[in-house]
Amino acid sequence: MQQEIHFVTGKGGVGKSVIAAALALKFSRQGKKVLLVELGDQSFLKDFFDLADVTFQPHEIKPNLSLALWTGESCLREYAQYLIKVESLAKLFFDNAVMKAFINIAPGLPELAMLGKITSGPRKYGPAMNFDCVVVDAFATGHFKALLAAPSGMAQAVQIGPMGEQSRSIIRVLQDQNISKYHIVSLPEELPLKESAELGEYLKKDFAVEPGLVLNKVLEVNVPLTSLQNAETLTNSDLGMFAQYIEQQLTRQKMMFDQAKRSFKDISKVPLFFETEPWKLVEKVVEKVP
Ligand SMILES: Nc1ncnc2c1ncn2[C@@H]1O[C@H](COP(=O)(O)OP(=O)(O)OP(=O)(O)O)[C@@H](O)[C@H]1O
Ligand SMILES: [Mg+2]
Known part of the structure; x- marks a missing residue:
């Protein structure tokens, strides 16, 4: 089976981690062996799901679903170990403070290492990645663009040799x-949607891929519009004002959805769930993700 890689991005706080977890859970239930990866040095899902630990090495958290946390440095370290073969030598190289500082400032190097690891399955390069599907809980919009730009930056900087070829x-x-x-x-909402449309354009134009949009926390009200409008006649009462607020929200949402349709072919809507138990929330989201 050809490995699939799913990248989940978007503005800060919009629900990337929850959507990524839901996609991963959904694929695992389809019988695929799934790796969910968080990028960066802190795991959000560790606390969210109350897990003992989330590390570079994947751990199974549900049947067929493993979770890992990858930083640029840890990916680069593994890559170097794979190249150098001798662990002690790689250790010597990486535990050097000057080297550490260099790695973290060399433009695009941590990003390149992360993408190298993420794509290592289809490229058949590096330590085995025994997963059918990798779901990446990726960076927010700006940093995500930088992540994707890293390989072409490197390919331009070093045109020949293994680094250029790998990029x-x-x-x-x-x-x-x-x-x-x-x-x-x-x-x-206006601002996140604007940012999403811009990123969508960038991905289409500069990257030649077609991203899908997940509209998250969509307010769904199972009250007929007439009842809502009846309640609105109760002026001077909280209920009347609340009904007014809800109707305005629904109208705005409709506008936002129409606006989103101009930028995206694939749009999924995920409702705002009033659910505080993390796994229950993710399970509800599973039904709505693409
Ligand atoms: N559809 C939803 N219904 C209800 N609550 C949700 C929904 N999606 C996400 N949440 C809640 O919203 C909060 C933010 O979600 P999440 O942490 O996934 O966002 P994020 O984009 O990953 O944030 P960050 O940019 O900080 O990584 C969480 O508390 C999560 O439980
Ligand atoms: Mg997150």
């Missing part, structure tokens, strides 16, 4: 629509 093979995987899928999460 080009990473780009090929990222642009292969059968392998790499992009999900932009947004709230049905």
